[in-house]
Amino acid sequence: MSKLLAELNPSPRILMGPGPSDVHPRVLRAMATPLLGHLDPEFLGIMNETQALLRWVFQTQNTLTFAVSGTGSAGMETCVVNLIEPGDRMVVCVHGVFGQRMVDVAQRAGAEVTVLERSWGDVFPLEMIRETLRKVRPKVLGIVHAETSTGACQPMEGLGELCHEYDTLLLVDTVTSLAGIPVEVDRWQADAVYSGTQKCLSAPPGLAPVTFSPRAVEVIHHRKTKVQSWYLDVTMVERYWGQERFYHHTAPITMIYALREALRLVQEEGLEARFARHRLHHSALRAGLAALGIRYAAVEGHQLPQLNAVWIPPGADDLATRRMLLERFGIEIGGGLGDFKGKVWRIGLMGYSCRANNVLLFLAALEQCLLAQGVRIPEGAAVAAANQVYREHGASQAVR
Numbered sequence: 001m002s003k004l005l006a007e008l009n010p011s012p013r014i015l016m017g018p019g020p021s022d023v024h025p026r027v028l029r030a031m032a033t034p035l036l037g038h039l040d041p042e043f044l045g046i047m048n049e050t051q052a053l054l055r056w057v058f059q060t061q062n063t064l065t066f067a068v069s070g071t072g073s074a075g076m077e078t079c080v081v082n083l084i085e086p087g088d089r090m091v092v093c094v095h096g097v098f099g100q101r102m103v104d105v106a107q108r109a110g111a112e113v114t115v116l117e118r119s120w121g122d123v124f125p126l127e128m129i130r131e132t133l134r135k136v137r138p139k140v141l142g143i144v145h146a147e148t149s150t151g152a153c154q155p156m157e158g159l160g161e162l163c164h165e166y167d168t169l170l171l172v173d174t175v176t177s178l179a180g181i182p183v184e185v186d187r188w189q190a191d192a193v194y195s196g197t198q199k200c201l202s203a204p205p206g207l208a209p210v211t212f213s214p215r216a217v218e219v220i221h222h223r224k225t226k227v228q229s230w231y232l233d234v235t236m237v238e239r240y241w242g243q244e245r246f247y248h249h250t251a252p253i254t255m256i257y258a259l260r261e262a263l264r265l266v267q268e269e270g271l272e273a274r275f276a277r278h279r280l281h282h283s284a285l286r287a288g289l290a291a292l293g294i295r296y297a298a299v300e301g302h303q304l305p306q307l308n309a310v311w312i313p314p315g316a317d318d319l320a321t322r323r324m325l326l327e328r329f330g331i332e333i334g335g336g337l338g339d340f341k342g343k344v345w346r347i348g349l350m351g352y353s354c355r356a357n358n359v360l361l362f363l364a365a366l367e368q369c370l371l372a373q374g375v376r377i378p379e380g381a382a383v384a385a386a387n388q389v390y391r392e393h394g395a396s397q398a399v400r
């Protein structure tokens, strides 16, 4: 390498895809904070504060709550490999890509997996799960709360009680839900729950908040075999995040600073206000899309506010539209995954990205992109419909 590369200077972007979402400037500033050593007493204090905030955002009293060094998928793997020993039975509910990923992770961990399937965009009724639990009697049931590939929100009511009736541990993916819609770990009676920093928490990708119930901890402490992964073995990691402060691996200091600041922002806003903000901007976006005749892929009544998966309208080219949005307006939205590839767009309104500015700009930009391709739409209708929602709501649209 003799040529000196130019300093990084990426184009400005508005991240309205399925993650990562835009990072709040305060989080970026926190990341410029000078490093402490990972065993410095001051850093240990920061870890404790972060854990306390994580318990709050997860709505749990669980002692074993911390951030795995890795992205959301590392959180999934942590939950699975610690609960599963080779030969254990696990039921995985699959109604999209992330359920499929959980099946793969569980099989690699040596689980005997039973897949419970539901069509994409739909959710699982409790009775269907009961039937399977009764037949299979698994050690663990895994389910995705907010399926980012379809935009569907799985109702959690009664699921924890049901699992415990059959002596099954409940494992929940809340990567896209945490800090966007209610996640109530203790009320759900969930036993192992993981998330990610890059969706509604609006920090960069790199950490996976996880929490384990006392029931799950008991199971982990009574394993017959060692956890297959050295790095993700919570019996070792808990000695670092817990009282002992036993060195396991060097914590990603800067990412913990980022997570702490992102959680402080959630705390300042308040959980209820944050959920209400996600619902409001979703309503405005939805009204705008409806005015263009664009429909949602997830079933009515179970649509996520923070991830809007919509059918690509006839006459619009998937790639051309997304390229135009990116090149002309700096807006990133997501394409479809798996079965939905080429069929849906995924518009994220997550965390700091969830703002009136973004909704209005996106709708205006989408209109322009569709008109440029000759798609017949009522010009101006989308922005007008979204504005109508904002007007009716009378909400302050100021950026925080």
Ligand SMILES: *Cc1c(COP(=O)(O)O)cnc(C)c1O
Residues within 6 Å of the ligand: 019, 071, 072, 073, 074, 076, 098, 144, 146, 147, 148, 173, 174, 175, 176, 196, 198, 205
């Ligand atoms: C994004 C996502 C993941 C994976 O997270 P990464 O940060 O990409 O590893 C897992 N589950 C769901 C539901 C997701 O949306």
